[in-house]
Amino acid sequence: MRFKSEILSFTTWFWSVMIALAFHGLVFPGISQAAALADADSVKILEDRVKADSKDGETWIRLGDAYLETGNIKGAERAFKKAIQYTKSAESYHGLGRVYMRGDSRFARKAFPYFRQALGKDSRLVEAQMNIARTHILLNEMEAERAFRDVMAIDATYAPAYIELANWYVENDFQMYEGELSGLYEVYLQLVPNDAEALY
Numbered sequence: 001m002r003f004k005s006e007i008l009s010f011t012t013w014f015w016s017v018m019i020a021l022a023f024h025g026l027v028f029p030g031i032s033q034a035a036a037l038a039d040a041d042s043v044k045i046l047e048d049r050v051k052a053d054s055k056d057g058e059t060w061i062r063l064g065d066a067y068l069e070t071g072n073i074k075g076a077e078r079a080f081k082k083a084i085q086y087t088k089s090a091e092s093y094h095g096l097g098r099v100y101m102r103g104d105s106r107f108a109r110k111a112f113p114y115f116r117q118a119l120g121k122d123s124r125l126v127e128a129q130m131n132i133a134r135t136h137i138l139l140n141e142m143e144a145e146r147a148f149r150d151v152m153a154i155d156a157t158y159a160p161a162y163i164e165l166a167n168w169y170v171e172n173d174f175q176m177y178e179g180e181l182s183g184l185y186e187v188y189l190q191l192v193p194n195d196a197e198a199l200y
Contacts, residue, residue: 057087064095090121094128126155159191
């Protein structure tokens with residue numbers, strides 16, 4: 001169990017470093033700068049569209065997504081609130097939940113009602129239920145286990161639920177769940193047979 005945890009911790013560290021280097025253009029030179037410029041162009045286009053039609057809820061959703069991609073949390077919060085005002089759609093509530101999920105524990109807890117409202121609008125929106133599970137993990141809450149199971153109930157083929165639940169067990173050394181690990185990894189590999197991470 002400890003060896004598996006060390007492997008997973010190293011994998012997380014490695015990709016965090018790679019992402020940071022790529023962001024600063026130190027890995028794959030030119031790609032991060034080009035992506036940043038493309039993101040800035042997308043944001044400007046969407047901002048112009050909502051200026052032209054401030055009640056276009058779908059564009060507010062897209063703008064909120066774009067702000068999240070570029071790290072503009074305040075802008076994303078405003079955009080998704082506008083989207084809720086004009087669409088009251090599952091995607092708009094889910095978007096605002098994702099905004100609060102990015103904050104500290106006080107703000108992360110605010111995400112729950114928006115994810116649940118999103119599920120109230122669309123009970124098959126598996127990403128909203130998955131983010132409930134992830135928020136429980138951010139808050140170090142045992143309710144994460146039940147939330148992951150709810151994801152599987154919505155969509156038994158949603159692979160991230162299996163690997164993230166298994167990794168949560170491992171990283172917290174929950175020995176009472178050791179018997180379930182092989183089953184979770186087995187299902188995950190059936191769904192994503194080429195993912196070597198689950199083989200460690």
